[in-house]
Amino acid sequence: MKLLRKTEFITRKNLDHLSLQARQSPRLRKNYNFHDADEDPCHRLLNAMEPDSYIQPHRHLNSRKDETLIAIRGKMGLVIFDEWGNIVEQAILEPRGDVIMANIPHGLFHTWLCLEAGSIFFESKSGPYKPLTSEEKASWAPEEADASAGEYLTRLKEVLARNQNG
Numbered sequence: 001m002k003l004l005r006k007t008e009f010i011t012r013k014n015l016d017h018l019s020l021q022a023r024q025s026p027r028l029r030k031n032y033n034f035h036d037a038d039e040d041p042c043h044r045l046l047n048a049m050e051p052d053s054y055i056q057p058h059r060h061l062n063s064r065k066d067e068t069l070i071a072i073r074g075k076m077g078l079v080i081f082d083e084w085g086n087i088v089e090q091a092i093l094e095p096r097g098d099v100i101m102a103n104i105p106h107g108l109f110h111t112w113l114c115l116e117a118g119s120i121f122f123e124s125k126s127g128p129y130k131p132l133t134s135e136e137k138a139s140w141a142p143e144e145a146d147a148s149a150g151e152y153l154t155r156l157k158e159v160l161a162r163n164q165n166g
Helices: 012-024 149-164
Strands: 029-033 042-049 067-073 076-081 087-093 101-104 109-114 119-126
Touching: 012 029, 012 042, 012 119, 067 076, 067 087, 076 101, 076 149, 087 101, 087 149, 109 149
Parallel strands: none
Antiparallel strands: 029 042, 042 119, 067 101, 067 119, 076 087, 076 109
């Protein structure tokens, strides 16, 4: 006999709790996965971020690893780079803003930044999970643990702010 799974509803209370977990995390991020395992063929998750969280620009070289982001609450910045680290596209994602969703094709260097405390986005991409290879990490950007990561994050936020304001 096959057991039926129960429908899962996400409430504002769930989102508040996820944001609290992100604030308490050393990386200032916390995922809530809807998929059961890293090996699953489709990964769907909520990703809560706080403003000082830094994600090294990266790309997914697997042709099945396009990535979709949807703003649930707060304010996120998405930055797309060329092979040499020059910014070629950027957007501010907000649930009630002009841009609420982005689909990032595989092969493009990208990062996203939290621009408002308590920000959460929905992310979907194909599985299985595999750690990024050296070819997928941007060699021109600091790694997460690098002392210069905070300064790099600040510069990216300044670029987004300049372009948002004019």
